[in-house]
Amino acid sequence: MLLTDQEVKTLEKKANDIRISIIEMLAEAKSGHSGGPLGMADVFTALYFNLLKHDPKNPQMPERDRLVLSNGHICPVLYATMAHAGYFPVSELLTLRKFGSKLQGHPHREFLPSLENSSGPLGSGLSQAVGMALADKIDFDKLSPRYVYCMLGDGELNEGQNWEALMLGAKEKLGNLIAIVDRNNIQIDGYTEDIMPLLPLYEKFKAFNWHVQEVDGHDMDSIVTAVNKAKSVFEKPSVIIAHTIPGRGVSYMEKRYEWHGVPPGISDISGAPEKAQQVKVALDDLKD
Amino acid sequence: MSINKHYINQHVLGDIKSLEQVPIRKGFGEGLVEAGDLNPNIVGLCADLTESTQMHSFRNKYPKRFVEIGIAEQNMASVASGMASMGKIPFITSYAMFSPGRNWEQIRTTICYNDQKVIIAGSHAGVSVGPDGGTHQAIEDIAITRVIPNITVIVPCDAVEAKKATLAIAKSSKDGGTDTPVYIRLGREKSPVVTTEDAPFEIGKAQVVYELDENEFLELMSAQGGESSMTFKLNRDNNIKHDVGIVACGVLLYKAIKVAEALKLEGVSVKVLNLATIKPIDEESLIALAKETGAIVTVEEHQVAGGMGSAVAEVLARHAPVPMEFVGVHDRFGQSGTPDELMEEYGMGEKDIKKAVVKVLSRK
Numbered sequence: 001m002l003l004t005d006q007e008v009k010t011l012e013k014k015a016n017d018i019r020i021s022i023i024e025m026l027a028e029a030k031s032g033h034s035g036g037p038l039g040m041a042d043v044f045t046a047l048y049f050n051l052l053k054h055d056p057k058n059p060q061m062p063e064r065d066r067l068v069l070s071n072g073h074i075c076p077v078l079y080a081t082m083a084h085a086g087y088f089p090v091s092e093l094l095t096l097r098k099f100g101s102k103l104q105g106h107p108h109r110e111f112l113p114s115l116e117n118s119s120g121p122l123g124s125g126l127s128q129a130v131g132m133a134l135a136d137k138i139d140f141d142k143l144s145p146r147y148v149y150c151m152l153g154d155g156e157l158n159e160g161q162n163w164e165a166l167m168l169g170a171k172e173k174l175g176n177l178i179a180i181v182d183r184n185n186i187q188i189d190g191y192t193e194d195i196m197p198l199l200p201l202y203e204k205f206k207a208f209n210w211h212v213q214e215v216d217g218h219d220m221d222s223i224v225t226a227v228n229k230a231k232s233v234f235e236k237p238s239v240i241i242a243h244t245i246p247g248r249g250v251s252y253m254e255k256r257y258e259w260h261g262v263p264p265g266i267s268d269i270s271g272a273p274e275k276a277q278q279v280k281v282a283l284d285d286l287k288d
Numbered sequence: 289m290s291i292n293k294h295y296i297n298q299h300v301l302g303d304i305k306s307l308e309q310v311p312i313r314k315g316f317g318e319g320l321v322e323a324g325d326l327n328p329n330i331v332g333l334c335a336d337l338t339e340s341t342q343m344h345s346f347r348n349k350y351p352k353r354f355v356e357i358g359i360a361e362q363n364m365a366s367v368a369s370g371m372a373s374m375g376k377i378p379f380i381t382s383y384a385m386f387s388p389g390r391n392w393e394q395i396r397t398t399i400c401y402n403d404q405k406v407i408i409a410g411s412h413a414g415v416s417v418g419p420d421g422g423t424h425q426a427i428e429d430i431a432i433t434r435v436i437p438n439i440t441v442i443v444p445c446d447a448v449e450a451k452k453a454t455l456a457i458a459k460s461s462k463d464g465g466t467d468t469p470v471y472i473r474l475g476r477e478k479s480p481v482v483t484t485e486d487a488p489f490e491i492g493k494a495q496v497v498y499e500l501d502e503n504e505f506l507e508l509m510s511a512q513g514g515e516s517s518m519t520f521k522l523n524r525d526n527n528i529k530h531d532v533g534i535v536a537c538g539v540l541l542y543k544a545i546k547v548a549e550a551l552k553l554e555g556v557s558v559k560v561l562n563l564a565t566i567k568p569i570d571e572e573s574l575i576a577l578a579k580e581t582g583a584i585v586t587v588e589e590h591q592v593a594g595g596m597g598s599a600v601a602e603v604l605a606r607h608a609p610v611p612m613e614f615v616g617v618h619d620r621f622g623q624s625g626t627p628d629e630l631m632e633e634y635g636m637g638e639k640d641i642k643k644a645v646v647k648v649l650s651r652k
Contacts, residue, residue, distance in 0.1 A: 068370070110403065116373065117402055124366040124398045131370020131378075138331065138352060138376075161394070164363035172355075 002228060003050075003221045011220045014084065015045040019249045020286050021080040021093050026263035027279040029097040032105065035246035035259045036153060037077035039184045039217070043151075043242050044081040046223040053146060056086035059114035065146045066116050066132050070125020071153035071182070072106040073261070078115075078151075079103050087114050123159025126150050126179060130169045133177035133237070142234055144176040151180055155187030158196045163208070169237040170209035177237040178230045179210075182217070184246040186257035201241060210239045217242030250282040290504060290549060295487040295562075296497050300480070300542065301549050309478040312539070313411045315447030316474050317342025319454025320379055324350050330458060333368055333380045335361045341381035341411040341474075361387040365394035365406070372404035377458060384410025384426035388433050388471060399469045400438045406469050407457055408433075412476040414589035415617065415634055416539060416627035425622035431594025433471040434567045440470045440491060441566040443588075443596065445541040446482045449564060450474060452489035466491055475589075477627050479539040483562075494570040496577075497541070498548045498560035499530065508555055516555030523582070523652040530559040532645050533577040536587040537563045537596050540615070540636060544587045547641045558645065566596050571603050578608035583648040585613045587641055589631075592616040611651035613644035 003011070018041045026032045048054070053065045069078050076096065083090045088102065095101035102112040106120030117128055129150035136144040156162065169177055183201070185192050192198055205212040211233040215222040223242065230238035246260065247253025252272040259269065264278035273281045291300060299306050324330045324346055331353045332346045338356070347354040357364040361382050368378035380387060388395050388408055399406045413426045434441045442457065444450035453472060459465025487495075500508065505528055516522050522531055536544035541562050548558035561577055563570065578584055584604065586597030597614040604610060617634050631637050 066373075108401070117369075118397070121393055121397050124362075124394055127363045127366030127394075128370035128373070128398055128402075130363075131367035131372075132374050133370075134355060134367065135331075135371040135374035135376050161360075161362045161366070164358075164360035165367070168355075168357060168360070168363060168367065 001221050002224050008220045011045050011049055014049055015041045016249065016286055018045060018077065018080045018084055020283060021083065021090065022076045023250070023264060023279065023282045023286065025076055025080065025093040025096040027265050028094045030263060030266055031097055032076055032263050033073045033261050034253055034263055035186060035257070036071065036074035036182060036184060038250060038253065039244035039246045039248045040074055040077045040182050041248065042218045042220060043180060043182070043223055043244070044077050046220055047149065048081045048085045050224055051227050056082070059087060063145045066129070066148045068117050068125045068129040068132070068148065068150045069107060069119055070150055071122060071156050072119030074153065074182070075107045078107065082114065122153070122156035123161040126152060126162050126165040129177060129179065130165045130174065133169070133174040134172055136176055137172060137174060142175065146176070147231065148177050149180065150177070152182065154181055154183045154185065154192050154198060155195070157181070157198055166205070166208040166210060173235055174237040175234040178227060179237070179239040181239060181241050182244055183241045184244045186246045186260050188260050190257050205239045209236060211236050212239050212241065214241045214243065217244035218248060250285050252281065290498050290500055290552065291545065292497050292499070295483055295495055296545070297482055297484055300482055300545055304480060307480045310447035310481055311476060311478050312444055312447050312450045313342045313474040313476060315444065315450030316409055316454050316472065317345050319451035320346045321349055323455050323458035324353065327377065327458060329375055330377045330379065331355065331371060333357050333364050333378055335359055335364050335382040335387065337382050337411070341409065343379070343381045361391040362394045365391040365408070366398040368406040369398040369402050369404045372406050373402070377405060377407070379407045379409055381409045381411060383424060384413040384429045384473060385424055388429055389426055392432055396436050400436045403438060404469065405467055408469070408471045409474060410471065411474040413473045414475055414538070415622040415630040416475055416477045416589060418477065418627045418630065419624050421624040422622040427589070427591050427617050427622060428594070429471070429473060430566055430588070430590050430596055431598070434599060438468055439567065440466050440468050442470065442491070442564060443473045443537040443566060444564055445538055445562055446479060448481055448483045448485060449487070449489060453564065456489055456491055473538065475539050480542045482542050482545070489564070492565045492568045492570055494561050494563045494565070494573040496559060497562045498545050498558065500552065500557045502528065504552070505557065508552065508557060511555070518556065518646065518649060520650050522556070522649060530557045530581045532556065532558050532583045532585065532649055533581040534558055534560045534585045534587060534641070534645070535563050535574065535577070535600050536560060537566065538589050540587045540589055543638050543641055547638050547645065551642065551645060556645070556649070563596060563600070566599055569599055569603060571607065574600055574603050575608045578604050578610045582610050583652045584610055585615060585641065585644045585648050587615040589636060590616050592618055611648050613648040615641050615644050
C-alpha cells in the first residue's frame with residue numbers, strides 16, 4: 001500500500017464529490033457524456049489530488065506535469081476535477097456547453113487556457129503527448145523535469161493514428177510518457193468487443209514495445225501504485241490499462257453503453273427510471 | 289524596363305536557357321538550415337521523404353533536432369503540435385498530397401484549433417511533379433489549408449523566395465515573422481529563378497513585379513496609334529492605367545511575366561502581381577490593381593475551385609468587382625507526363641494565360 005487508509009478515504013470522497021458535480025453539470029447542460037466521465041472520476045482524482053505536479057494557482061508553471069486529454073468527450077470529469085482542485089470556481093461547472101462558457105462541449109484551450117490541449121476528434125491525443133515527451137527528451141534526455149500523461153478511451157483505439165503514435169513512442173524510448181487507457185468496454189454503438197475487438201489489448205501494447213500494466217480503475221491505491229511503477233521505467237513509455245465501469249456510481253448507468261453519450265434527464269432508456277426521475281436517482285445513488 | 293528590377297532577375301525576359309533553374313524545395317531546405325542556425329528551438333520532422341523534401345541538410349547538421357516519423361503523416365502533424373506546446377518550432381515535411389492532404393483534420397484540430405505554431409511544408413505540389421501521376425499531384429492543397437482559421441498560407445514563386453519565406457516564417461511576429469501555423473507550398477521540379485537575392489520578402493505583402501513605366505506607355509500608344517492588336521477595342525479611359533492585372537503565385541509567375549512582355553508588343557499593358565502569401569491576403573494591393581486595371585486574371589498551378597484565384601475573387605467581389613478569368617486546373621485530376629506536357633494539357637501554358645487575358649479584356 002502506497003496510500004494510508006485515510007488517504008484512500010479522502011480521495012474516494014473527493015471522487016464522489018466530482019461524480020456529483022458531473023451529474024449536476026450534465027443535468028444543467030442537457031447534453032454531454034455520462035458513462036466515461038463517471039467511470040474515470042477515480043483516476044482523475046488520483047492524478048489531480050495525489051500524482052500530478054501542478055499548481056492550480058499558477059497553471060502555467062513551467063515544470064508542471066502535462067496532462068493531455070485525448071478522448072475530449074469525457075471532459076466533464078476533467079472540468080469537475082479541475083474545479084474541485086481549484087483551477088476555477090465549482091459554480092462555473094454549471095456553464096458546461098453554454099454559449100460563451102470556458103467549458104466547451106469538447107475542451108478548447110482558447111476558452112480555458114489552463115488546458116494543455118484542445119481535443120474532441122478521437123485518436124490524436126497520444127501523438128500530441130508523444131510530441132511533448134519528445135520535446136523534453138531532446139532538451140533533457142533521460143532527466144526530464146516532468147511527466148507527460150495521456151488519457152485515452154478504449155473505443156478511440158479504433159483510430160489508426162494511436163498505433164502510429166505507439167510505434168514512435170517506443171522508437172524514441174519515451175520513459176517520461178505515461179498513457180492511461182479508460183478500459184470501460186463501451187463506445188457509442190455498443191460494446192467495444194462487438195464494434196471492433198481490442199483484445200488481446202495487453203498483448204497488443206506489449207507487442208508495440210510499451211511497458212504495460214492493468215489496474216482496477218476504481219482502486220485508488222492500485223492507480224497510484226501503477227503510476228509510480230510506470231515512473232520507474234526509464235527505457236520505454238508506459239501504458240496503464242485502467243479497467244473501469246462506465247457510469248460508475250449511478251446504478252442505472254453502470255455498464256450500459258446506452259449512457260455513453262447521453263446526460264441524465266432527457267431520454268427514456270431501458271433499465272433507467274423515468275427521465276424526470278433520473279437526475280434525482282443519480283444524485284441519491286451518489287449521496288448514499 | 290517593365291520588370292521591377294529590384295525584385296525580378298533581369299534575365300527573366302531573355303531566353304529561358306540563360307536563367308538559372310533550381311527546385312523551389314531546395315530553397316526551403318537551405319532556409320531551414322539557416323533558420324536552425326539562428327534558433328535552437330527549431331526542429332524538423334519528416335515522414336520518410338527527408339531528401340525529397342530537402343530536409344536532409346537540416347537532419348545532417350542537427351541530428352538531435354530531427355525526428356524521423358516514418359510513413360505516418362497524421363501522427364507527424366499531432367506530434368508536432370505537442371512539440372510546439374513545449375516551445376519547439378516544428379517544421380514538418382512530406383509531399384503536399386500527404387501533408388496537408390492525408391492529415392488535414394490533424395492539422396485543423398491539433399495544430400490550428402490548438403493554436404500551435406507548426407510549419408507544414410508540402411513539397412511536390414502541382415501537376416509539375418510529372419511522371420508520378422495524379423495520385424501524387426496535389427492541386428487542392430491551397431484550398432484545403434486556406435479555409436482553416438488561424439493559418440498562414442505561402443506559395444513561393446522560386447527557390448530564392450522560398451528560402452526567404454522559410455526564414456521569415458521561422459521567426460516570431462515580433463521579429464517580422466508569424467506566430468500562427470503556416471502552410472508553405474513547394475514544387476519539385478527545377479524552375480526558373482525569377483526573383484533577385486535582394487528582393488525583400490514580407491509575409492502578407494504582394495509585390496508588383498512587372499508594369500510599364502511612363503515612357504513605355506507613350507511608346508505603346510504611339511506605335512499602335514493607341515490601338516492594340518486585339519480584335520475588339522480596349523476600354524481605356526486613361527492611358528496611364530494598365531489594361532489588365534495578372535495575379536500569379538508559384539512557378540507560374542514566370543510565365544505570367546513572359547505573357548505580359550509578349551502582350552506589350554501587341555499593344556496591351558499588363559501589370560503583374562506576385563501574390564506569395566495567399567493568407568492573410570494583401571487586400572490593399574489586390575483592390576488597387578483591380579481599380580486601376582478593371583480586369584483581373586489569376587494564374588496558379590492548382591484547382592481553380594478554392595485556390596488562390598478564389599481567394600482573390602472573395603476580396604474583389606466585395607471591394608472592387610471587375611471581370612475575372614482564372615488560369616488553373618478546372619475540376620480534373622492530374623496524370624503522368626512531363627511537366628511541360630501537363631501544363632499544356634491542363635490549361636496552364638503561356639498561350640492559356642494569354643487567352644485568359646484576351647477574354648477578360650473583351651469583358652471589360
